[in-house]
Each structure stands twice: as structure tokens, then as C-alpha cells.
Amino acid sequence: MPQLPGLLKGLGVTARTAMRTLFPKRGMRTLIPAPQQGSVTVQYPHEKEAPPDRARGVIALHEENCTACMLCSRSCPDWCIYIEGHKVKAPPRRAGGAVRSVNVVDRFDIDYALCMYCGICVEVCPFDALFWSPEYEYSEPHIADLLHDRIRLSEWMETVPEFLEYEPGSEQKVRKVPDFGTDDFAPKRQLGADDAGPARKLEADGARELASGAGS
Amino acid sequence: MSPPPTASALREQQAYVAAQAADARVNVELDTGDMTLNIGPQHPATHGTLRIACQLDGEQVISAEPLMGYMHRGYEKLCEVRTYPQCTTLINRIDWLGSFANEVPFILAAEQLMGVEAPPRAQWIRTILFELSRIANVSLFLGDMGVQVGALTPVFFAFRDRERVLNQIEEVTGGRFHPNFDRIGGLKDDIPRGWIAETHAVMAKMRGFCDEMEDLLMGNEIFQTRCRSVGVIPGDVALSYGLSGANLRASGVDWDLRRDANPGLAWDQVDWRVWTHPDGDSFARYWVRLQETREATKIVDQLLDGIPSGPIMAKVPRIIKVPAGEAYVSTENPLGEMGYYVVSKGGLGPFRVKIRTPSFSNISVVPWVMRGTYVPDIITILGSLYFILGDIDR
Amino acid sequence: MADGTGDEQPDDQAGDEAREALAAELSELLGDAVVESHVEAGQNLWLRVDIEQWHAAMAALRDAGFAYFGFLSAIDWTDAPEGRYEDTEFDAAGAGEEDDEASSATAEETVRRGGGETRFQLLAQLHSPARHAAVLIKADVPEADGAPASVPSIIDVFSGADWHEREAHEMFGLVFDGHPNLEHIYLPTEFEGHPLRKDFPLLARAVKPWPGVVDIEEIPPELEAQLEAEVMAEFEASGAGA
């Protein structure tokens, strides 16, 4: 049957929490109620929470880098990335080079109604064309509107934060987010491998071979 | 700190059941009839879509039969058509409150088949995230148990403080609930700068939360009246039903896969202990989980201080193909033993994945333990067994 | 209650030796029930028992201290006709790329690694909490008239096997003799078929075309030379070529 201490302790916990919520201020201003600061909740539509930089909110597409290699689409567990493209001829990279065949993306859709936000597509992309953005406000009244096309996906690029520094002891290299929208007049769709490091380029080449091998 | 465990709980329960059975016989003579009460599939106590079909005599349970499958997603079949990296996405969603911990045994099984071992730094960070998801998962239980027995406030405390842990997980993995961060051969990324200090602070907060729960709920006499001698599961019954995790340890069986079958994570590098309780009742299960949460914060603190430097990925091919073979790896997940029996025939994806989930076995004891109890006890027992619906239905 | 430091972390070698010893011990215990035992280096211990002795073996193991019932399930060893519903060339291309030895496992090897001779195989995992050792028990389920023969239920040995057997029943169509309530556990009562059998198609994948098919429009061959010249001209005109 009830004994005092346990019951009273419980009352103490709730009372203490109420006091902390209502009077979070210390020192001279202890008695000024300020529940806005004392509470842990966020009044959502009025104030917004900032997710961490790595948060997987929405996928942004850096279209210039995309070569329609289909790797993302293939490694998607939900089959929710749809890509179509066509080939064009691009000028050689340097003087004396040969004219290259380049893939141009016509369609790059991600169906967020199906997406499971696993991030595999971002990870497998060998050309740095896909990035995570922590933005989360893109709910729609109609489920069909959750299919973001390449224009919509490119718009998210502005919200992509820089990659974070690592804790000491890490041997990871901090990646860079490519600049967006600075170079409007440059010939469109430079291959992303151009400005990546040699290791990445190698990987990219491998992936391209793979893509063409599978396509043949 | 620890309330004296009473070994007489089982005897009490048996006497109680015997008395109830005697009552029930009287009722049979009077032919008062039974009532079927469906608890669920939509019911606040089943936190999910579990249905328990109860035969009631008044408020007393004659039989209780869990019926599930309302959320059966067929993960074992789905895994068969996915590649190994794609599987972790699904596996995240089995026990959705401790997702990272779900990934680990699967990845370990695949690594075992491939003969790959993750570098030490990855192992340590894995262990840290594993324990963080344990804290996130179990702290919700600590509050939720309050709601099951009628106290509103603890669950809000639990949500409040769990959020801090989830934030830490999200800062590393990018996902609050579905990290999808573990990779065959290591981890997707390293931890960001400043994270270790923040996590230390959060761990201190979580210990405060445990103290608060002890004062607010566990020490409360009403809570103890509700939970002691309710739903007693003796150790041998628990073993026979395959109960695992805190449920098993609360029945006095000293068994923790982190200590006894450590598959290579960093638990053996730090100082911690396994908590057991001899009673096997609902209170014991709560008590063990509370101690374990506290212990987990200590594990995390020690691990954070000792993360070795180095790479976080072993050398694995870019396209992962697992050699033919079979492996069963299980770890001590927040809910109990979660194991993956992975059969590979050498393709990009597994040939067969048997997912041994803790909740499935934990809940299978329900028909046994609920006979002769009262309707409110159903809720207490269900709450204290602590299941996640995704973990039952897969 | 021991602390976790340094305790119970044998290196693989010692672990394997312990497993070998355990395998020998259990083979002796179970006598002629054991068809095959296998220790995978650094991994698990499997025992394959005769299906006739399934129940007896389980009871013997429980009495020998393997009191913790891990799980019971089954495998269908046939290959799914649809594969992964994806472009199989992609799989093949991935295989050719690197890591070739991975795919070298032969059919015999699959069988050696614990696989059985029959299509369906029953497996269960038991654990001894006292000696911290686990054992995986397997049994081949023979087929009769196209359906798997019935298997003795081990519900009276391990109460927890109840639901696991129901699951194996609905997923693989195995029949457990002596099970009091062999009904569907997850699926609706009227559901037909056994989803985890390999010949059961996964409709979600079958109804939708795989989006990973390469959909790149090639330049018509007759235009190729002309476009090439145009691009080259533009390139030289821009001065980049100089």
C-alpha cells in the first residue's frame, strides 16, 4: 500500500519540471515567466526547426553533372528514379582531341511518394550529380505532385549545405559541393569527372563502362 | 538505488492464479458466460496494429491470443529480390525505434560471408550508434510504460529526452529513424566535428532522465502495485519461448549477447555489466531496462573517449557480391536477440534471409502469461514485454 | 553478472576448436540422428539431422542444456524463375567486372555448406545460455507427391516453436504433425499459396517495369558525321582549340 516517499517524489518531479518550464531564467530574473524558452517544443508553423546538415530531407540534382548513367536508378530499392536521355556530340576537352559523345538528361524524376530516403542513389552517383538537402517542406495535397522532375530537383541544389568537417582521427576527405548557377554560359553538361580528383575520375570511368556495357 | 528483488513473486502469482481458477469454476456453475474482447488492431496499448483476442470472464482473462499480420510486409521475400546494400534500407524498418541496431547483424552476417572485417574506427562508431539507438529505443519504453499504467507525464519526458539522442544519431547518419548508415566493410561516413562533445552532454542528460523516471515512475508505489507479481515469467519458460533481451534477464537468466557472443564490435573494450532481476514480473522488466539504459550511457561515454583513428571502410569491391555460404549472426538489440540467417548463392543479393526478430518470440509468450490476469494486466504485461510492431510482423 | 571486459572473447581459432569439440559431443549425444555436422571457420556450427529424428534430437538438445529456442524456419533451395525481376544482364555485367571468385561457388559447394538434398530444409537455432554456445539444426524435408512431407512438431519440446511453425507452415507449406493450431499467422485465412517458396512470384515487382533499363536515345548514324563536324567547327571558332 502506498507509502509517502515514492508518491511525493513523483509529485516533486512534475512540479520541478513545471517550474523549469515556466521560469527558465536564472539569477535576478528568476521570477519572470518565460515558457517559450523553458519548453522544449517548437511552435512549428511559426518557428522552424533546423535539421542537421547531413539530414536526408530531399535529393537535389546537379544536372550539369548527370550523364544519365542509370546507376542511381538501378540501385534504387524502390524503383522510384526514372531517367531518360539522348546522346549529343560535345567538343573535345582540349585542343587536338576528338569529338565526344555525351549523354544529355531529358527526364530525371524522383517519385517521393515511393522514395524511402535511403540515400543509396546519392552514394552510388560517380559524377557528383546528386546531393542531400535537409529541406523538408514539400508535402503536397496530391500524391502525383510528389514526383519531382529534373527542374524541381535542380532547384533544391541551392539548399544543399557544405559537407561537414570530421572529428579528429578521421581519414575521410571532406567533399565539396559544386557551385551552382555561377556558370550559365558555359557549354552545358560538362562531364563532372572533369573537375573531380583522379581517383574519382577512375571510378567514374568504371561506372561509365559498366553503364554502357549493360546498355549494349 | 535498486529495490530489493523479491523471489516470492512467482509463488504469489501462482497462488493468485489458483484463486482465480477457483473463482472461475464457480462462475462456470453459474453460467455467467464469457465475453470476447478484441484488444486492437487499433488500440492505444498495442502501439501498432496488434490484435489480442481475449476471452473474458468479467474482467478476468480466460485466454488471450495475439493475432498479427496487419502490418506484415514480407521482408524476407523482399530481401530476396534486393541487393545487399538495398536490404539495409528495408531492415531499418523492422524495429523502427532502434533502426541502426537492426542493420548491424545483417551487415555483420554479410561481412562474415565475404570474409571482410570493418576497421576498428568503424567498429567503435558502430558500437556507439548501436548503443545510442538502444537508448533511444528503451527510453521511449521507460516513458511509455507509464502511459500503459495510466501516468501521462513520463512519456512526454521520454519523447523530450529521446529527441536529444535522435538528434545525435541524425547528425551523424542523416536519418533520425532510418539511418541506413552501416555498410558492408564499414560505415558510410565518419562522424562530424564536435559530435563527441555533444554526445557526452546528451549522455549526461539521459542519465538525468533515468533518475527522473526512477523518481517519477519506478519509485511510485502505485506503479509498483500495478507491476509487481504481474505477468511473472519464470526463467525456464522464458528460454523455452525464446524470450530474449531484457525480458529474459528480468527472469533471472544472465545472458547478454553483447558479452557472451560479441561478434566483433567494441563492447569488450569497455567496462560495463549485465543487469538481471530474479522476479520475472513486469516490474523486473522495467527495472532491468532502466538499469540497461543507464549502463548504455556509460558504455557510450567510454567508447566516445576511445575512438581509434583510422579509416572507416575496409577494402570492399564497389559492387558487392557475397560468396556462396550461410551465416547466422545475432546481436543484442534493444528488444532482444535480433539475428539474420543469410544464405547466399553468390549473387548480388541474398538467396534467403531469415530474420529472427526479438518481438516475435517475446510476444509468443502472451497466451501463456495472460491466463488468469485482469484486463488492466493485459496492458501492463504487453507494455512491459515491450514490442515494436514492425519487429513482430516484419 | 560479470563485466564484459576481456571475458568470453576467444579468437577465432579457439572458438573453432570449441565448436569442433561441441560438434563431436553433440554428434555423440544424438547418435545416428546426425547426418552431417559442419563447423564454419569463425562462424556457426551446424548439425544436419535425420528428419525422422527431428523431434528426438530437439528434445535431447534441450536436455543437454540448449534450452534457449532461437528460431525455427525453412529454406526453399530451388532458384526463383524470375530472379530479381531486374535486367539480368546488369547482374552479369556486375559479376564480370570484378570479384570473380565470388560467383564461383558451384552447386556442390552450396550443398556442402549445409544445404540439403531436398528442396525444402527445416532449420532451427538453439542456444545454451550456460555455455554460451549456439547450434543450428537442419533437417531435409523429403517431398511426396509434389508436396513436402509432414514434419513432427516440436511444440512440446519448445513452447516457443508454436508461432515459428505456423509461420513456416504458411510461408513454405510445411505441415507439422501434432501442432494444435496450424493456421495462418500473418496472412489472411483465405490466402492461397506459400509466399516464401521460390516459385511464388512477387507481384509488386512483376507488375512494374524496371526503371533501370537504359533509355538513351542514340544519334542516328546518318547524322553522326554531320553533327560531329558542326561541333568541331563551333569548337574551333570559339578559339578554345587554339
Next chain:
Amino acid sequence: MTGALGLAYWAETSIKLGVALIVIPTAALMLGYLFLLKMMAFMQSRLGPQDVGPYGTLQLIADAVKFLQKEDIHPAAADRRVFRAAPVVVLASSFLLFVVLPTGPDAVVENLDTGIFYAMAVSSLSVLGVLMAGWASANKYALLGGLRAAGQLIAYELPLILAVMGVVIQADSLNLQEIVRAQAEGEIFGFGLIGNPFILTQFIGFLIFMISAQAELTQTPFDMPVAETELVGGFHVEYTGFRFLLFFMAEVATAFAFSALATVMFLGGWWIPGFDFDAPVLNVLGPVVMLVKILVVAFIIFWIRFTYPRLREDQLQKFAWKVLIPLSLANIVVTGIFKVVL
């Protein structure tokens, strides 16, 4: 017959009725807002409602409007007439409680000589409504809830009434106004400045009264008839819209009424030390003092509600029969002895 204001009986009664009809919902709203929304939120590190009105003060009115807009649904198998009547019965019981509550020398709807007797009788009416709701809903959860409420009624009316008996013995009257007077004019060891609020001499009675009131109000730890996590709301599981609103209002209004009863019986009621008992100014100041005291008592009721888990029905019965009733009987005996001796 004329009342204190010198008006005709009908006129005075209509005025009092009008005031009561305004005061009671206002009181319920205030209590609901202050404790049910805000205090609970603060105790849980939240803010509570913020959007409707300044600091969310109008939230409950918005909720009421929302409830009014909802469709009035009956379960197909429900006993319709009883189903509809149940919330009205419950609400009526809490309204009737207010009739005898004195808030000033003349500020009382009807000063009954058997006031406390009447209050106890009327308050148990609400359980009848609960039982009706539980039965008529044709829902198993509701039925269980209704039955639990009935069981609780039997277990808790007794200690409630027995706890009040101590006060009645000490005050020599069943009239609530007289009980206030007894406290105002009483003195403890010859020290009469603050009178003798019976909480001092009847502390055990006060405790038993508060515990029983908690059960009467179906507040945690005795909220088994509602028990969201077990019975999904118990007797009112099938109610929506307006009828649910009635239950909700009754719940808060009864909490208010019981806090007022406790104030009157144990905390000295509306009387302010230093004033004449009949001073007309107390008709204005009295309600204010009452309100403050009521809020304090209600605070305790809700504080306990937000902190404690709930007991099981059989544990509650055990507690009532084995602890509370013997204790309150002993309390009566001791009070009686003191009364006779002193």
C-alpha cells in the same frame, strides 16, 4: 417569501440561476485551461495551446465550437434514448452540486439545511449517468468502463461520506453555511484569529475526502472507468461531438465543485479572517477568496492526476475497504469522543 436581496422568490431564483449558468461553464473553462491545458503542458516541458487567443486562452472555446460542429453519431446497436440521456444526467449532477455551494453570506443559490447531505447525494448521480452511458453504448469497452464506475461508486461513496461526517460532527450541522460559520467562529486552543479551518482538526478526514474525490472524479490514480490505454476511454468511447463535450464539461465542472466542497468544509470557505461573518462586503470578496482556495485544491487534484499511474480495479477496492473506510470510521469515533469530551 423573500430572499436576502429583498426580491421575490422567482426573481431572485432566476438571477441566481442566470449567474450560476454563467459561472459554471466559465469555471469549467478556467479550470480546463489553467490546469488541463497549461499546467499539464508545463509539467511536460511543453507550451500548451498558443494560437487561439492570447496564450491560447480561447482554445477550449474553439474546441467547444469544433465539437458542436460534429455529427451526432449513435452506434447502431445503442439504446438510443438512454444513450442520449446519459451525458445530460452526468452534467446535471455537476450543475446540481453548485446549488448548495456558499460563496458569501448571501451568495448561495439555495442554502439548504441538509446541504452536505444533498451534495453527497447529488454527486453520486453522475455515476448513474456513467453507467447509463456504458450500458447504452453497446460497446464492450464502454460496458467495462461503466461497470468499473459502478464498482468504484460503491467503494468510494462510503469513505467520502464518512470523511464528511467528521466535519459534520464538529460543526454540529449539515448546512454548508453553518459549517463555514463553525470554522469562522471556532478557535484552536483559544487562538481564534484565523478561525478553525477544519483541515487542522480533521486532517485525516481531509485526506480521505481528497482521495475519495479523486475517485469520484475518475481522475488518475482512480481513472479506471476511463482508462484510455485499456478501455480506450471507457464509458464515453462511443460519444462524439456535443455529447462528448457534455461529458468533458461535466468532468471539469465536477472537479471544480468538489474543490469548492473541500474548500467549504476544510479550508474555511469564503470567510476572510478579520471580517464579521455576515459583513455584506463578503458577498463580493467571498467569491474571490473561494476562487483562490478552489484553485489551490484543484491544483492538487490535477497535479496528482498528471503525475500518478492508475491502480487496478481490485487494488482500488482493496484500498477503499481495507484502508479508507476503517480509517474514516476511526476518524469519526475520535472526533465523536473529542466532541463529547470537550
